Every structure is written in structure tokens, then in C-alpha cells.
Amino acid sequence: MMTLTFEQGPIRPPSEANSLLIRLTRNCPWNRCAFCNAYKGTTFSVRTVEDIKKDIDTIAEMCRLIGQVSRAGEMPSELYQANEYQVYHIADWLAHGGKTVFLQDGNSILMKTADLIEILEYLKKKLPSVERITSYARSSSLIRKSVDELAQLKEAGISRLHVGLESGCDEVLKFMDKGVTAEQHIDAGKRVKKAGISLSEYVLLGLGGRKWAQEHPFETARVLNAINPDYIRLRTLAIVENTPLYTKLQQGEWEEQPDEETVKEEKILIENLGGIKSRLLSDHSMNLLGEINGRLPEDKPAMLKVIDHFLALPQAEKENFILGKRWGLYNRLNDLQDPERHGRVENTLNKLKSQGLLEATIANLKYQMVRV
Numbered sequence: 001m002m003t004l005t006f007e008q009g010p011i012r013p014p015s016e017a018n019s020l021l022i023r024l025t026r027n028c029p030w031n032r033c034a035f036c037n038a039y040k041g042t043t044f045s046v047r048t049v050e051d052i053k054k055d056i057d058t059i060a061e062m063c064r065l066i067g068q069v070s071r072a073g074e075m076p077s078e079l080y081q082a083n084e085y086q087v088y089h090i091a092d093w094l095a096h097g098g099k100t101v102f103l104q105d106g107n108s109i110l111m112k113t114a115d116l117i118e119i120l121e122y123l124k125k126k127l128p129s130v131e132r133i134t135s136y137a138r139s140s141s142l143i144r145k146s147v148d149e150l151a152q153l154k155e156a157g158i159s160r161l162h163v164g165l166e167s168g169c170d171e172v173l174k175f176m177d178k179g180v181t182a183e184q185h186i187d188a189g190k191r192v193k194k195a196g197i198s199l200s201e202y203v204l205l206g207l208g209g210r211k212w213a214q215e216h217p218f219e220t221a222r223v224l225n226a227i228n229p230d231y232i233r234l235r236t237l238a239i240v241e242n243t244p245l246y247t248k249l250q251q252g253e254w255e256e257q258p259d260e261e262t263v264k265e266e267k268i269l270i271e272n273l274g275g276i277k278s279r280l281l282s283d284h285s286m287n288l289l290g291e292i293n294g295r296l297p298e299d300k301p302a303m304l305k306v307i308d309h310f311l312a313l314p315q316a317e318k319e320n321f322i323l324g325k326r327w328g329l330y331n332r333l334n335d336l337q338d339p340e341r342h343g344r345v346e347n348t349l350n351k352l353k354s355q356g357l358l359e360a361t362i363a364n365l366k367y368q369m370v371r372v
């Protein structure tokens with residue numbers, strides 16, 4: 001009996017946690033961004049339409065077999081031969097309605113439009129419960145597709161694209177070797193919007209370091225205002241070993257922003273967002289102020305209020321919150337009011353400070369968070 005298995009990649013956005021993951025391409029075709037180690041040491045390749053269709057057939061068959069699992073939990077014998085992780089993945093996906101699919105890996109939109117359409121149509125035919133199909137897309141690939149091609153992809157089933165904007169500041173984009181300019185980001189984002197595809201833009205707080213602490217958020221707001229994406233998703237930089245940025249840091253070519261400065265940068269970003277109707281989300285545990293979420297423009301004052309609350313805290317409370325958040329004891333600023341957690345953090349904070357280990361510990365906690 002043949003083992004039922006299909007190919008999957010390692011990464012998906014947090015918002016796609018309940019989506020079925022189908023791999024169209026392997027790894028990242030660029031793989032040069034100075035801060036990123038997601039696909040380091042790997043080679044990019046495009047899978048054949050034939051192989052992807054075979055995977056979709058396998059998934060459809062696994063869905064059919066899972067549907068036959070009896071109330072008593074008896075499974076068809078074929079499922080015992082299947083990849084165990086993938087049986088759970090598909091069962092979980094079906095339990096969530098079997099509605100959403102994420103196409104992996106880092107930039108599958110660069111495939112030929114005709115091939116993508118063939119895959120999307122096949123996917124919808126074989127998995128008729130699917131309502132939303134999303135993918136990562138690099139701006140440099142999006143500007144190689146016309147609005148008409150993107151509209152065809154929308155028609156074939158692409159509902160949302162996730163784009164790593166990171167920054168709207170050309171100096172930062174160049175220094176980080178993002179391989180795209182601010183104007184190209186705008187061009188790409190506008191094309192996606194004109195095609196009627198939902199657009200998520202990811203911003204990396206802290207990426208400007210001390211040098212571009214003002215320009216990075218200000219220019220990023222300018223680019224986002226020009227695009228008017230459906231979602232702005234905030235991420236916070238954590239420097240990972242074996243990346244070019246780590247080397248630049250060691251060699252003194254770039255200086256990291258401490259957390260408090262990154263919050264000031266976040267304030268500049270939000271203050272300068274205007275004339276857009278986007279949903280802004282802090283949907284990653286790396287963000288210090290996870291409660292900054294809302295719709296623009298109406299929730300902007302409330303989001304700035306959270307930032308001002310943090311910035312107005314006495315220094316000792318700021319340090320307590322930063323350590324507690326990075327440690328995973330706090331989620332929100334109001335958690336500072338919990339005497340038990342506050343006391344635990346304070347004790348540790350005092351010990352770390354007396355040993356001169358506070359900064360290194362916070363950096364290490366951030367590093368651990370991006371490794372999981």
C-alpha cells in the first residue's frame with residue numbers, strides 16, 4: 001500500500017494557523033534580506049504543476065478517508081499508512097471548516113500566471129469547501145505581473161496576498177538588501193488592490209536601527225498611505241545569529257534600537273498613517289505592545305493612547321514591563337497591576353541589573369521567541 005503524503009514547507013503567517021498548507025515553490029528565490037534566516041542554506045525551486053496536482057489529489061483522498069472515520073474512532077486502513085502529522089493537519093483543517101488554503105513557500109506568486117491559474121482551478125475542483133486562498137508575494141515579483149494578470153488570479157481563487165514590506169525607507173531597504181525600493185513596494189501594492197485582492201503588508205519595527213529611527217517609521221507610513229492595504233501587520237525585529245545583520249551589528253555597521261526606542265518609532269508610524277482604511281494588527285508575540293490593534297482611522301487615538309501610557313511609565317516600570325513581556329509573564333500593559341507577577345519580575349530584574357545582565361537577557365529572550 002502506498003504511503004499517503006504530500007510536500008509541505010516550513011513557514012506560514014500566524015494568521016494562516018488554521019489553513020491547509022500546499023507547497024507550490026520551495027524556499028525563497030531572493031534569500032538575501034540581511035535580517036532573515038528563514039530559508040538560509042536552502043535553494044529555491046518551482047515545483048511542477050503535475051507534482052502539485054498529485055499533492056492535491058492526495059489531500060482530497062485524505063479528506064475522503066478522514067470523513068470515513070467512525071464515531072468510535074475507527075480509521076480506514078489507508079490512513080494508518082499516511083503521514084501521521086499530515087493526517088492531523090488535514091483533520092484539524094476540516095474541523096475548522098476546510099475553508100482556507102495557504103500556498104507555500106516564500107514567493108509562489110512568481111510562478112507563471114497560467115500555471116498558477118491551472119493549479120488554483122484544480123484545487124477548487126478537488127477541494128470544493130475552499131473559500132479563501134492566500135500566499136506570500138514579493139513586491140519585486142508582483143510588479144512583473146499586470147493588474148489584468150492579478151485580476152485573473154483573483155478570479156481563479158487568490159483571495160489575499162501577504163507582502164513583506166518591512167520598511168518604506170529606501171536607505172533601510174538598501175542596507176538590508178531587501179531587493180526592492182519604496183516606489184516598487186507602492187507600485188506592487190497598488191496593483192494588488194486594483195486587482196481586487198486583499199492585501200496584508202508586514203512592517204518590521206526596529207529595522208532602521210538607531211541611524212534611521214525617524215526615517216524608517218515616517219517613510220513606512222508614507223508608503224502605506226500610498227498603498228492603502230487591507231491589513232498592516234506589525235512585527236518587531238529580533239537579531240538572529242548567522243544572518244548578515246548579525247555580522248553588521250558585530251562589526252559596528254548598524255546599531256540596534258532598545259525596546260523603548262522601538263515604541264517611539266511605532267508612535268511615529270501610527271501618527272503618520274492617514275487617509276487609509278486599513279486594519280492594523282500586532283499579531284505577533286515579538287511585539288512589545290500587543291494590544292495595539294484596530295481600524296484606521298477610527299481607532300488611531302486609542303492606539304496612540306496605549307503607546308503614550310507606556311512612554312509615560314516611570315523607568316523602573318518600563319523595565320519591569322519589557323522584561324515581563326519578553327519573559328512571557330505579561331501580555332498587556334495592565335498586567336503590571338498584578339502584584340504577584342510584578343513582584344516576580346522585579347526580583348529577577350534587580351538580580352539581572354546587579355549582575356549587569358539585563359540587556360543580554362532581554363536580547364536572548366527575544367532571540368528565543370523568533371526561534372519557535
Ligand code: SF4
Pocket residue numbers: 028029030031032033036037038039106138164
Ligand atoms: S524575501 Fe522574505 S523570505 Fe526571502 S530573504 Fe527576504 S524576508 Fe526572508
